Amino acid sequence: MRRYEHTSEADLAEAMAISVAHALEIAIGVNGWAVLAVSGGRSPVPLFERLRHRTIRWEAVTITLVDERVVPPDHDDSNGALVRRHLLREAAGKAAFVPLVADATEVADPASAVARLNAAWRQPDVVVLGMGEDGHTASLFPEAPELRQALADTQPGYLVTHPREAPHARITLNLAALLAADRVFLSFAGPAKAAVFASACKGPTPALPVSLVLSRHRHGTDVFSA
Numbered sequence: 001m002r003r004y005e006h007t008s009e010a011d012l013a014e015a016m017a018i019s020v021a022h023a024l025e026i027a028i029g030v031n032g033w034a035v036l037a038v039s040g041g042r043s044p045v046p047l048f049e050r051l052r053h054r055t056i057r058w059e060a061v062t063i064t065l066v067d068e069r070v071v072p073p074d075h076d077d078s079n080g081a082l083v084r085r086h087l088l089r090e091a092a093g094k095a096a097f098v099p100l101v102a103d104a105t106e107v108a109d110p111a112s113a114v115a116r117l118n119a120a121w122r123q124p125d126v127v128v129l130g131m132g133e134d135g136h137t138a139s140l141f142p143e144a145p146e147l148r149q150a151l152a153d154t155q156p157g158y159l160v161t162h163p164r165e166a167p168h169a170r171i172t173l174n175l176a177a178l179l180a181a182d183r184v185f186l187s188f189a190g191p192a193k194a195a196v197f198a199s200a201c202k203g204p205t206p207a208l209p210v211s212l213v214l215s216r217h218r219h220g221t222d223v224f225s226a
Contacts, residue, residue, distance in 0.1 A: 001201075001214060003223045009189050012226040013046035016187055019222060020047070020126060021054035023183040024061060027125040033060045036095075037124035037173065038087070039138070040065065040079025043187065044128060045086050052092035061095040063087065066127060067139035067172035068100035070110045070160070077168065098122075100158070100171045110160045113171055118157045124173075127181040131188045135196055135208030139163065139172035142207050150174045151206060175212055184217050186210070189226040197225070 006012040020036070027034035038044060068079045075081065080099040088097055098117075106113035129137045136142060140150050141163040150159055156177035161170045178184060188197060200211035214221050 001220045001223060003225070006224065006226045009046060009226045012187060012189065012224050013050050016047050016128075016185060016224045017050035017054060019224075020051055020128060020185060021056050023126045023185075024056050027182060028057050028060045031125070033062065034126060035062045035064065035122050035124045036126045036128070037064050037066045037181070038083060038128045039067065039130045040069075040082050041130060043130050043189070045082070047128070047187070048083070048087035052087050052090045054091065056091065058092050058094035061092075062098060062122065063092075063095045064098040064124065065100050066129060066178075067170050069168040069170055070101060070107055070113075071168055072104060072107055073099060073101060110169055110171055114158045114160055117171075121157060123156055123177065123180055125182045127173075127178055127184045129178070129184060129186045129210075129213065131186060131193055131196065131200075131210045133192050133196055134165070135200060135210050136163075137186070137210040137213060138178065139170035140175065140209035141166065142209060147206060147209070151209070151212065156180045175209075178213050179217055181217075182219065184213060184219075184221045185224065186213070186221050187224040194225065197223070 024034045069077050071077050139161050143164045144161045146161040153174045200208045204211045204215040
């Protein structure tokens with residue numbers, strides 16, 4: 001694990017944009033393409049607004065999501081809508097985008113979205129994660145009834161989860177997919193999340209799903225905090 005501490009969230013976002021861009025260029029150099037899976041919510045917006053200006057061979061990049069709320073693509077809570085507003089612009093507008101929820105049919109039947117995504121599976125090369133104050137990352141929530149499956153599956157892919165304390169069902173990468181990425185970036189800010197991170201660093205436990213990524217990723221996780 002590599003830890004980078006910053007004095008402001010703006011500095012964190014700028015440093016992380018540089019590092020993610022570099023990781024994408026390495027993947028493109030090796031494979032000819034790169035798959036970037038990003039998280040939603042408000043926290044990654046400053047990263048997106050910097051990353052979209054970076055000089056990357058964006059035409060060789062496919063952007064998708066680590067997780068998504070099962071809502072229509074134009075819903076205010078849609079992570080896909082957030083990515084389209086804040087990342088798929090300027091230079092990054094040349095990238096391809098694979099949404100996790102494509103239309104109203106998949107909202108009504110999220111298992112069909114999972115089937116589509118897993119049938120056309122492309123392993124993300126670079127993953128950008130956040131972390132909740134309950135220790136969840138992606139939509140691997142400690143109290144979700146599907147957590148055991150998400151942690152146990154050995155085949156990388158997506159599944160549906162139902163967090164008890166969060167609105168909307170979710171579609172999320174499983175742990176195997178997170179661990180199979182070449183580079184994993186985790187960011188958080190504030191003392192409450194710093195305390196959760198400190199607990200997660202004490203050892204892997206399903207009670208703090210982020211701890212499983214931190215302890216088991218073969219190349220180590222790049223952690224950016226403010």
